[in-house]
Amino acid sequence: MPIYDPAHPGEILGEDILKELNMSITATAEKLGISRKTLSSIVNGYAPITAETAIKLENVFGKPNAEHWLRMQMTYDLLHARQKLAA
Incomplete structure (x- = not known):
């Protein structure tokens, strides 16, 4: 395990x-x-960056692009799923 x-x-x-x-x-x-509550949940690590949110981030900030946000979310989710299943 990493x-x-x-x-x-x-x-x-x-x-x-x-x-x-x-x-x-x-x-x-x-x-x-999006709502302030939704963004706060994302920034504080309680909610994921969804595909729709990733596109909105791309549109507002340009870089990193939507795919980059989703790859980061997938990496985070996979590691935590592996840790949960290993426990």
Whole structure:
């Protein structure tokens, strides 16, 4: 089993993009057309980045693209599923 534990893509969104651009959860949620609660859940690692959200992120921020967000989410989900099944 891999030793590394990838960050939830929402954490990357919050730490690497929103902080860098000095954007609030509320303002970003408005730009994305999603609720503040939904974006907060994603950024705090409680909700996944869905395909629809990935496309919205791509449209608002450009890079990384939707496929990149979904690959990060898949990697995160697979590792946690493997850990759960191994327990």
